[in-house]
Amino acid sequence: MRQNPARRAALLDGAIEVLARDGARGLTLRAVDKEAAVPIGTASNYFRNRDDLLVQAGARVYEQLRPEEGAITEMFDQALDAASYGAMLRGSVDRVSAFRSGYLALLELRLEATRRPELRTLLTERVRSDIDENVARHEAAGLPGGATAVLLMYLAMNWLVVEQLTLPDVLTDAERDELVAQAVERIVGPFPTTAE
Incomplete structure (x- = not known):
């Protein structure tokens, strides 16, 4: 057919x-x-x-959550200091949160993957690929912190999205913004100064 x-x-x-x-x-x-x-x-x-x-x-x-290639490149190109890196992360959290049904469906799929090996394989491969790509882009952009920082930010931002979508009144917008800024400062570390 x-x-x-x-x-x-x-x-x-x-x-x-x-x-x-x-x-x-x-x-x-x-x-x-x-x-x-x-x-x-x-x-x-x-x-x-x-x-x-x-x-x-x-x-x-995942097809719908992934931004266009040009947008991904632009995000990393603009992450030159802690403030712009934080803005990139807040933009990612906002973009993912805007696809509320997709992210909530993904949470359901993750739970279902604990019982379905084929689904677990798909999600594991996809998440690992995304992490590896983010680490490679982070390092290629010369950003501080390395792979461990990328993994810690991935975990922190994902839980921030879960919090925002499931219990949106726990944190104010200002608190979320400050948490992202603090995560960048504490996890990614100091950015190299640029010569003027």
């Missing part, structure tokens, strides 16, 4: 919305059909089973 890439994307986007709203237990092929506003049975033509749907939804979340 020939498949329509636009319809597949719409079904995966529907799966992301169902995961974010109803959790992994609510994700069924029928629920995805309903969310995507397609005839019942359509999702079963695109996904072998629920596991296949989960794995492909995981890949789709």
Whole structure:
């Protein structure tokens, strides 16, 4: 059977919305059909089973979370000191938080990955690849702190996003901004001074 890439994307986007709203237990092929506003049975033509749907939804979340290559390069090119590095991180937190359903779906997928080896493999490979890319870009840009700093910032910023999306009233915007600034100062360390 020939498949329509636009319809597949719409079904995966529907799966992301169902995961974010109803959790992994609510994700069924029928629920995805309903969310995507397609005839019942359509999702079963695109996904072998629920596991296949989960794995492909995981890949789709990352596809949507990743900025364009030019934007990534520009972010690192502009991170010249602690303030601009902090601005880059706040921008990343804001960008990820803006895709609320995607990040909440990703949290559901991570929990589901503890029970589904194929999904765990996909998420592990994707996260490791992202970390390795961030370390390489960080080092290529000549930023201080090295791989350990990148890993610590990754962990800190991810939990900041979780906090912002799940309990948004725990921290004020000013507190979040200050936490990012303090994390840069304490984890990444001093930036080299530039010659004037």
